[in-house]
Amino acid sequence: MAGATGLVGRAVLARLLADKRYSAVHCVGRRAPAQHDLKLAVHLTDSFNEFTVPPPVDDVFIALGTTIKTAGSRAAFRAVDFDAVLAVARAGRIAGATRLGLVSAMGADAHSAIFYSRVKGEAEEALLHLGFPTLVVVRPSVLAGERESLGQPPRAGEKIAIGLSRLFGGLIPANYQAISADKVARTLVEEVATRQGHHVILSGEMQRHEAR
Incomplete structure (x- = not known):
């Protein structure tokens, strides 16, 4: 898994560590996650293009992401949200993984x-x-969640959107209401474990998703 120190990634990692379907969880990143567990192996790296994970690997989970403001430039943003994502996925595939779960964003469109x-x-x-x-x-x-505990500054846009969702939730389409990081993590882990093929799950569907 990559991105375990982020808002959604932290929730994904917690679910993987608690999930009996996984005997070991390998985390790769520039910083170690806060969680500690006997089945957690942490691989620190300054470059996602230069790390390898020992096989066998079954599943890959990627929750990498930043903002242009945080990254500092469009090129730096792309280095995380495209280059690093692809590097992690390739490394997992080489190590034998057959299932991949990605945290993307509403509105994602290559065009x-x-x-x-x-x-x-x-x-x-x-x-x-x-x-x-x-x-x-x-x-x-x-996303709704506590960024301060991750050492991340609160995002004004998120606070506004969360407030609007609380006040006018019934009037805002489900796909654009604020959603908790835990709901996103729960959906991703369960869907990767139970689905076959290519599936894109929008935010509104995750709002209704129930743990199996």
Whole structure:
């Protein structure tokens, strides 16, 4: 798994560690996650293009993501949300993984005029060519969760969207209501374990998703 120190990634990792279907979880990243567990192996790296995970690997989960503001430039944003995503997926495939779960974003579209959405969509399309028999992509809307505990500054846009969802939830389409990081993580882990083929799951469907 990559991206375990982020809002959704932290929730995904917690579910993987608690899931009896997994005997070992390998985490790759620049920083170690806060969680500690006997079945967790952490691989620290400064470059996602230069790491290898010892096989066998069954599933890959990618929750990497940043913002253009945080990254500092469009090129730096793309280096995370496209280049690093593809590097992790390739490494997992080489190690034998047959199932891949990706946290993308609502509006992801390789042909979008919006740079953020276009990069997200291009990453989704590129993953299709890696040969994973199962590829599950979740596209959450604005995320609800505590970023302060991750050492991340709160995002003004998220606070506004969360407030609007609470006030006018019934009037806002489900796909664009704020969604908890835990709901996204729960959906991704369960769908990767039970689906075959390529599936894109929108935020509204995740709002209704029940644990199996």
